[in-house]
Amino acid sequence: MKKIFLVLFLIVMSNSTYGQSSPLAAEKLAKLYPTKKIVSLYHNDWTQKYYPKRIQEFKKKPLEFGEIVFIGNSITEGGHDWSARFGLDHIRNRGIAGDVTDGVLKRLDETIYFKPKAVFILIGINDLFSLHYNEDNRSLKYEKIVPSPEYIAKNILKIAKIIHRKSPDTKIYVRTLLPSRREYIKEDILAVNKMIKKNQAKGYYEVIDLYAQFVDEYGELPREFTNDGVHLNDKGYAKWINFEKPIIERL
Structure with a gap:
């Protein structure tokens, strides 16, 4: 007794x-969440305001242990309830519109603490917008410009490496960047994706070639899957889910 x-x-x-x-x-x-007003100088002026608001949303509804976590920018955030889309439980959305690789590095503590079953990473397109800010007509201001495609790929590797080291049982997937209809970033998308595939050999992550699923014969994102040449519409998300669902179901 x-x-x-x-x-x-x-x-x-x-x-x-x-x-x-x-x-x-x-x-x-x-303590798992960034607290500084400006988390990354690589964020543009809009993201510097939005990022803290999104972090507060994460704090109100923190992850739980052993879930599947989608990490990314507006393309990930725009999927909203990924569990509902996939028809599977415990998929959590950790996308922040406008985020860059450096911003993801500053918010990994929550993910690591809750030891997810798997993480799926799609990040880097906003880094390229920063790199080509003179050609981007959105008139966003940057405190600091992302240096190069190599810097982006190294940051993606660093994200995966940190998660692997601190949560070794977590399966890590890195998605290649989606194609775009913005001509000035097409070559750099290819460069980043080439490095993502090359760095897979280091053993920290497995590549999901999302780019290959979407690119058309012109090296662009087909109009039927996007409304603005960068983000996916509902038809685009449906194609994504149809491609990845077998991968997630095997976890």
């Missing part, structure tokens, strides 16, 4: 110590 009471006591104490409702746990969780 004493052993039973001891076990129950330990369970209660464990829950009170590590449960999200305890002050200690709440304080610990709060």
Whole structure:
């Protein structure tokens, strides 16, 4: 009988110590998220305002242990409820519109802490918009310009490496960048994707070649899958899901 009471006591104490409702746990969780007003100088002026708002949304609904996490920018965020889209439980959306590879590096603590079953990463297109800001007619301002496609690929490798080192049981997938109808970034998309594939040999991640699924004979994102030449429409997301669902179902 004493052993039973001891076990129950330990369970209660464990829950009170590590449960999200305890002050200690709440304080610990709060430290998992970036707190600076400007997290990355590579963010444009719009993203510097939006990124903190999205982080607050993450804090209100933190991840849970053992989930599948989609990490990315507006293309990922725009998928909204990925669990509903895939018809599978426990897929969480960690996309932030406008985010760059450097911004993802600054917000990995939450993902690492909750030890996801798998992470799927799609990031880098906004880095290329930064690199070509003179050719981009959106008139966004940048504190600092992303240096090169090589820098982007190295950051993607670094993201995967950090997750692998701190959450070794997490399966890591890196998606190649989608094609675009913006002529000035087409060659750099190819360069980043080539490096993503090459770095797979380092053993931190497995590549999902999303680019190959979408590119047309002109090296562009087909009009039927996009409204603006960069982001996907519902038909585009449906194609994505049809391609990736067998991969996720095997996890």
